[in-house]
Amino acid sequence: MLTTRASRETWLLVLMALLVLGAGLGLRDPWPSDEPRFALVAKQMVTSGDWLFPHRGLELYSDKPPMLMWLQATLYSIIGNWRIAFLLPSMLAALGTLWCVHDLGRRLWTRRVGLYAAWMLLFALHFTFQAKKAQIDPLIVFFITLANYGLIRHLLLGPAWRWWWFGWFAAGLGVITKGVGVVALLMIVPAALASLWGWRRVGLSVRHWQFWVAPLMFLLAIALWLVPMVVTALSTGSVEYRAYMDDILFRQTAGRYTKSWDHHQPWWYFLATMPSMWLPAFLAIPWAIPAWWRRLRRRDPRYLVLLGWWVLIVLFFSIPDGKRDVYILPSLPMFCLALAPLIPGLLRKRAFQWLLAAFTAALVLFTLGAGTALLTGQGDFDARLMDSRGLDQAAIAALAWAAVAMGCWGVISLLAWGHRRAHLGVVSTLTVVWLLYSLVGYPLLNSASSASGLMQAVGQRIGPDAELGLVAWKEQNLLMADRPAATFGFQKGWDAQLQDGVAWQAQAPATRWLLVQQDAVLPCVDRSRAELAGISNRRRWWLVPAGAVQGPCELPADQRERERALQARQFEE
Incomplete structure (x- = not known):
């Protein structure tokens, strides 16, 4: 495998990617903000056997489709180690994204261009940082890049109808990973313009019947999850399942895009994000822009398709008020691919x-x-x-x-x-x-x-025979608890959670404890009788025995509104 210079350079890239992306695997537990949530949902899938309707504690979790949680639960079932299983999907997705970029660069230009594209992507700060986190973003980047790969194999290297179908199918898998997976299909827009303008080497023709098979492949991928979920939700007559279906299909997709309720940013937010988070690759932009312009003037469709799609992604996510840096991360691989042919000349400057x-x-x-x-x-x-x-x-x-x-x-x-x-x-x-x-x-x-230290200390303090209830809890508290813990809702108001927790505790006051976030410790709790359990994730946590609760845990209306606002801010973190 190492007899030629080309093979040595390729294997150097592979080994470096494994080293950088795989370092630390198995050395930590899930960290906020999102990692404990997805790991908890995956863990409850394994323990309950309900993989179709994910749960967070007692409540259904409808913020995101279940693809990442399915993969984490599946890998745990194979490996038997949560510390590895929860991070492994992100690492594998990042490696897959690097392969797509490398192979496209090799096919569109040369082997060395493919290597340059993959090296730039591997060491782009935004990509590496996200690839080492167990969030949905590395997975959606992979499926969108995989869709780009299939589309480009047909549009610029074809005709290759099977790759065309595969690209649409991968975009559908992106949709059931995170609804925005459909943006991969925006690549058709610059390809259509190139075809309309008569640019050569663009294979886009709607007159072939194979063209119209592709949307069916897109729907087939979505149906793998959507059909069983909808049929079950409607056939069981469960109000809870119906609410889950309505929330994930409408509020969390079109509703979140058209009426963003969090992460509000100005329209130019991504113009400031890319120069800072896409380093060091973005340092080439002052030389890349005029070089790209010259190639576009020469009617090179490779640059129009790649750069046009990048611009469309930035515009698409700039329209709503809610913006996060990870929204445009899926466009980074194609950005690096468009930049790679210029690197040999830039390195001489x-x-x-x-x-x-x-x-x-x-x-x-x-x-x-x-x-x-x-x-x-x-x-x-x-x-x-x-x-x-x-x-x-x-x-x-x-x-x-x-x-x-x-x-x-x-x-x-x-x-x-x-x-x-x-x-x-x-x-x-x-x-x-x-x-x-x-x-x-x-x-x-x-x-x-990860709250592992806090929950270990709590377990030691209350003893192995005690029961634990969580109030105003975060996902990492339930995930890292050393015993099955009682919860009283997650999105329910903290005062209502505390009231339910006190009622639960009163049924067996000698053996039941409440772990309460400090912001939710109401005046009904005598802090002199409660114990500070520890600090985790910038929050203090109190252990409340039954004897520390005095009187009803009720809040005046004005204080309840302030508590709801504080709780809402924590949901956004």
Whole structure:
């Protein structure tokens, strides 16, 4: 496999991707904001056997389609280890995305262009950061990129009707992963324009019957989940199932797009997001824009399809008020693919190499500055970590030394590669940053970030025979509890949860405890009789025995509104 230069370069990319993306696998539990939620839903799928209607505690979870949770539950059933199973879908999806980009670059241009595209994507900050998290975004990026792959194999490298059908099917899988998977099909728009303008090598013809099979493949993929869910919801007559169906099909898709209720941002939000989060690839933009323009003037459909789709994605997600940086992440692979043919020329430019060296230097200054501030106690940064994260001095010192090590390695990389091969310095520095973040940061931050330390301490305090109820809880509390815990709703108001929890506790006051988030500890709880259980995820948690509850746990209307507002803000986090 390593007898030729081409094979060595390909395997170097494969090994580096496995190293960067796989580092830390199995070293941590799910961290907020979304990871514990999906892992909890997947865990309840396995324990309950109900894979069609996901649950979060006692309530149905209808915010997202179940694809990610299905994969996590399936991998756990095979591996038997949640620490690996919950992160593995993201890692596999990221590797699949890299393969699609590499193979498209090889087919559209050359083998080296494919390598450049994959290297840029692997070390784009936004891609790597999300690929190492157990959220839906790495999976939706993969399915959208896979759909792009199938469409491009037909539109620019065809005719290849089977790939055309496959692209639509992958877009359908994207829809049942996260509703926005349909945006992959926007790639047809620039392809149609190129065909209309008479540009060569664009295979888009609606006169063939094979063209119209593709929408059926799209619907078939969606039907794999939609038909069983709808049939079950309607046939059982369950009000709960019907509400789940209405929410996930209408409110969480069209409703969220047209009337966003969270993450409000200005229309130009993504214009500021891409330059900061798509580094270092985005540093090439000053040279790329005129080069792209020259190629478009030469009527090269490869650039029109790739860049046109990228622009359409940015426009599509700029329309609603609600915006998050991850919304346009699926366009990053095609951005890197369009940029890759320009890289050989850019790497010969002194200005571009200096810009890459400046990026590495800025990363060095940031890591050295953060590590030094933690070690010396400047700016009360360490005190804030102790107060908000519950970290002790030993953990903070270890994190500080890891940051210093990142910075020192960056200095060595700058000196070793200089400004003439600064791109190698960037790769070297970022590799060590991600390795130390995963291998050192994961174990140090896990106890406080995952709530495992808090829940372990709670279990030890109340003893093995006690029962635990959760009030104003977060998903990580139920996920990391050392015993089956009682819950009293999740979206229900905190005051109502506390009232139900107190009633539950009164049935066996000697053996039942409540774990209550501090913001939900009402005046009916005597804090002198309650115990501070610990700090986790910037929140304090109290253990409330039956004897600490005095009087009815009711709030005046004005205080109830303030509590609801605080609860709503936490849902958005």
